[in-house]
Amino acid sequence: MVANFRAALDSAIALTVWLQIELAEPWQPWLFDIRSRLGNIMRADAIDEPLAAQSIVGLNEDELHRLSHQPLRYLDHDHLVPEASHGRDAALLNLLRTKVRETETLAAQVFITRSFEVLRPDILQALNRLSSTVYVMMILSVAKHPLTVAQIQQRLGEKP
Numbered sequence: 001m002v003a004n005f006r007a008a009l010d011s012a013i014a015l016t017v018w019l020q021i022e023l024a025e026p027w028q029p030w031l032f033d034i035r036s037r038l039g040n041i042m043r044a045d046a047i048d049e050p051l052a053a054q055s056i057v058g059l060n061e062d063e064l065h066r067l068s069h070q071p072l073r074y075l076d077h078d079h080l081v082p083e084a085s086h087g088r089d090a091a092l093l094n095l096l097r098t099k100v101r102e103t104e105t106l107a108a109q110v111f112i113t114r115s116f117e118v119l120r121p122d123i124l125q126a127l128n129r130l131s132s133t134v135y136v137m138m139i140l141s142v143a144k145h146p147l148t149v150a151q152i153q154q155r156l157g158e159k160p
Contacts, residue, residue, distance in 0.1 A: 101131045
């Protein structure tokens with residue numbers, strides 16, 4: 001099981017690097033941070049060290065969670081189910097999102113015991129937030145007027 005998780009993590013890194021080549025702005029800073037986070041997950045697993053907090057384009061895990069669960073409120077676009085009409089960027093990002101989710105499910109098999117003890121909540125949450133991050137990127141890629149990171153941060157800071 002550990003080998004399957006590590007192989008999936010390696011594949012997620014490879015796919016992220018490929019998307020860094022295939023996709024243009026504004027995705028480069030996002031993909032750079034995702035690649036970095038995946039590498040840090042790999043390192044934390046390999047040497048059995050705690051995984052430090054890490055933002056993606058300046059957004060922390062809580063903010064990424066809020067964006068992915070309330071996209072209409074923060075991103076001016078409702079939830080989406082990918083389809084061909086969403087275009088190339090959304091399709092490529094969806095490949096990465098599903099690869100990260102696959103890696104997360106394999107991590108759960110490795111890091112959750114039969115008695116439901118979670119051995120590496122840091123890694124499981126990091127992978128979950130990475131799939132949320134890529135979902136947010138997908139929504140931004142199909143939005144008619146995609147927001148900048150600065151605009152998103154401003155909206156996250158506003159009171160409801």
